[in-house]
Amino acid sequence: MYDALVIGGGPAGLQAALTLGRMHRTVLLVDSGQYRNGSVAHSHNFVTHDGRSPDELRRLAREDLSHYPSVELREGTVEGVSEIDDGFEADLGGETVRSRTLVLATGMTDELPDIPGLADAWGAEVANCPFCHGHEFADRPIGLLGDGPSIGELEAMLAPIGSEVLTFAKDDLSKVERTERGLLAHRTEGEPVELAGLFLHPSTAQAAPFAEQLGLDILPSGCVRVDALNRTSHPRIFAAGDLAHVEELPVPMPSILAAAAAGQAAGASAVRWLANPEAEHEGNPLTD
Incomplete structure (x- = not known):
């Protein structure tokens, strides 16, 4: 039985x-x-790694892990996880593994x-996070798609970066097309x-x-409810990255650095x- 299964x-x-x-735990x-x-293609806003590709970051991280004999890494998919008396049992597509604790990072x-056209440009010319992608659009027109208070906030954040910021409702656009310099947004009118x-x-x-x-426990954001120490409502399960949300924060904070x-x-x-x-269970406000 492993001390921890990280998915x-x-x-x-x-x-x-x-x-x-x-900490010499079997993982x-x-x-x-x-x-x-x-x-x-490139990750940003990560000190010492600004501009490095996500693939390269993962390669470097795996290299780090290779120096720790108690850590095992496998390529594959977990088909299901169930709780057993002394931990968890996971189906790795025909093979069963067991662990005392579980870290969800899916x-x-x-x-x-x-x-x-949106999907084709997603992660490049179409993005979610201005901290990760905004600087690369500097001094040119930047578009926002959607409505509501969050779009207004995003418009104010991007104002110092773009030559102008244009907001479109979802039914304003018929398609977007990638070009050599960015995007061509085709409007319905x-x-x-x-x-x-x-x-x-x-x-x-x-x-x-x-x-x-x-x-x-799942929050209205759709994310797993965690406390500041990334403990969930189950004393043996911990969650981290985009799928987890500290309830006191107004929104999840997805970024590579925050996930790490x-x-x-x-x-x-x-x-x-x-x-x-026993001591850790007593100190977890989500399980008390």
Whole structure:
């Protein structure tokens, strides 16, 4: 039986495994190879790694993990997870593995509006986070798709970056088309508009069913409810990255750096539980 099973090979899962490994805990990390930022060419706003590709960041992280004998990494998909008397049992497609604790780092999936061309440009000219993508659109027109208070806030944030910021309702656009310099936004009425890029807030959903299967508390954001130490409503389960949300924060904070920080907290919390299960259970406000 492993001390911890980490599901998800993005920054949250990799950091959680590293934290556990440094404390000489036996860890199995299962990586499906599917990532929310899989279409992103360059990561930004990560000190010392600004502009590095997500693939390269994962390669470097795996290299770090290779120095810790108690950490095992496997490529594959977890088909299901169930609770047993002394921990958890996971189906790895014909093979069963067991662990005392579980770290969920499976992320979220983005559900884009049904506008032709958006999916093709997602992660490049079409993005969600201005901190990750805004600077690359500097001094050119930037588009926003959607409405509501969050779009107004996004418009104010991008105002110092773009030459102008143009807001479109979802039914204003018939399609978007990638060009050498950015995007051509085709409007349902009027001439097309040239943009450096377009921002929107997509709908999101859990990328894996494990949180629901295990009965974890889910917030209105669709994310797993965690405390500041990335403990869930189950004393043996920890969650980190995009799928987790500290309730006191107004919205989830998806970024590579934030995911890694959450992974460190989740890994450390798992170590504490393994060292003293009763004390850690008593200190968790989500399970009291």
